[in-house]
Amino acid sequence: MKHLQVAVGIIRNASHQIFLAQRAASSHMANKWEFPGGKIEQDETAEQALKRELMEETGIEVTAAQPIGQADHSYEDLRVTLHFFLVEGWHGEPWGKEGQPQRWVEQTALVAEEFPPANHALIARLVAGEI
Numbered sequence: 001m002k003h004l005q006v007a008v009g010i011i012r013n014a015s016h017q018i019f020l021a022q023r024a025a026s027s028h029m030a031n032k033w034e035f036p037g038g039k040i041e042q043d044e045t046a047e048q049a050l051k052r053e054l055m056e057e058t059g060i061e062v063t064a065a066q067p068i069g070q071a072d073h074s075y076e077d078l079r080v081t082l083h084f085f086l087v088e089g090w091h092g093e094p095w096g097k098e099g100q101p102q103r104w105v106e107q108t109a110l111v112a113e114e115f116p117p118a119n120h121a122l123i124a125r126l127v128a129g130e131i
């Protein structure tokens with residue numbers, strides 16, 4: 001089975017709101033809400049991939065990112081390992097640079113079912129205020 005390593009950014013502002021983007025209708029996990037991010041390339045560290053993907057997808061330059069864990073999940077025909085980073089420092093203002101819908105949500109109001117299954121354990125930790 002194909003196995004992807006994915007860098008994922010939990011962009012959190014001073015009011016403890018988190019920036020979400022909606023996945024495209026044509027993509028894997030179509031229409032689910034996600035934390036911006038994407039595949040780690042061969043020659044990259046997870047943090048380098050995070051910075052590149054967040055610039056590409058949201059237009060921000062990440063200045064502070066802290067690793068907060070990983071999640072491994074097997075979908076029907078694809079295995080993913082998500083490398084989560086809490087992003088609390090950046091330059092610019094995140095927006096849906098690739099045309100994807102976006103919104104800020106209070107950390108405690110996140111709803112696990114709106115995300116791909118690989119995110120569910122992390123959402124529980126965020127809602128519980130453990131992060």
Ligand SMILES: Nc1nc2c([nH]c(=O)n2[C@H]2C[C@H](O)[C@@H](COP(=O)(O)OP(=O)(O)OP(=O)(O)O)O2)c(=O)[nH]1
Binds near residue numbers: 004
């Ligand atoms: N970005 C992101 N991907 C996630 C999350 N949860 C989750 O299961 N995934 C899965 C969906 C995809 O199968 C896989 C890769 O993410 P991606 O589609 O963002 O990768 P990418 O930006 O490099 O995509 P592309 O270049 O192919 O358009 O990770 C999440 O919260 N954020």
Ligand SMILES: [Mg+2]
Binds near residue numbers: 036037038039053057
């Ligand atoms: Mg992506």
